[in-house]
Amino acid sequence: DTGVSQDPRHKITKRGQNVTFRCDPISEHNRLYWYRQTLGQGPEFLTYFQNEAQLEKSRLLSDRFSAERPKGSFSTLEIQRTEQGDSAMYLCASSPPGAHRYGYTFGSGTRLTVV
Amino acid sequence: AQSVTQLGSHVSVSEGALVLLRCNYSSSVPPYLFWYVQYPNQGLQLLLKYTSAATLVKGINGFEAEFKKSETSFHLTKPSAHMSDAAEYFCAVSDYSYGQNFVFGPGTRLSVLP
Numbered sequence: 001d002t003g004v005s006q007d008p009r010h011k012i013t014k015r016g017q018n019v020t021f022r023c024d025p026i027s028e029h030n031r032l033y034w035y036r037q038t039l040g041q042g043p044e045f046l047t048y049f050q051n052e053a054q055l056e057k058s059r060l061l062s063d064r065f066s067a068e069r070p071k072g073s074f075s076t077l078e079i080q081r082t083e084q085g086d087s088a089m090y091l092c093a094s095s096p097p098g099a100h101r102y103g104y105t106f107g108s109g110t111r112l113t114v115v
Numbered sequence: 116a117q118s119v120t121q122l123g124s125h126v127s128v129s130e131g132a133l134v135l136l137r138c139n140y141s142s143s144v145p146p147y148l149f150w151y152v153q154y155p156n157q158g159l160q161l162l163l164k165y166t167s168a169a170t171l172v173k174g175i176n177g178f179e180a181e182f183k184k185s186e187t188s189f190h191l192t193k194p195s196a197h198m199s200d201a202a203e204y205f206c207a208v209s210d211y212s213y214g215q216n217f218v219f220g221p222g223t224r225l226s227v228l229p
Binding site: 093 | 119124147149151156157158159160161164166205207209216217218219220221222
């Protein structure tokens, strides 16, 4: 197992374009999380999946954001009509049941720059 | 609601000196507490965690942290800093009543001077 993989590592896009990020969690982990991290800040929770079910969404996740985990394995995060304020590092993490005991395993993140 | 504060957004120490990074939390129920480290352009790596067993927790790379309920603190220490410890450190809190999400502090950037 190679850990949590995120693709791409970097994305530069023009304002108004749509972007999609992919996360492949650790295969035994049924929980998958998306966080956003802006410069100089800690990660902020966006959304969480248990298997294929999206169980929780943050108010940070506006209507332009959508996340899926269709078969309970990999997940995608799509941002439509990107804005400069969307520029951030998007982090994916996974965990087995009981994340509060074990902690998350994070991927290396996707850095998005909107120009 | 949970929250985490980290006193000092930037801490500088000399190589070989004691490292002390502060974390205070608020939680309505007994918390689970974590420290993560982040190197530039990388994700977060778990350093150590407190899950209601021993109050003094040892982690990787020589770091340890002590849970003090009376002070609602979970400060991170290392007796002797190494150049490779230069990174961003995040404290995080979770409790089962808040679902499966962690709340992260704003982070402390550690610089190690030669």
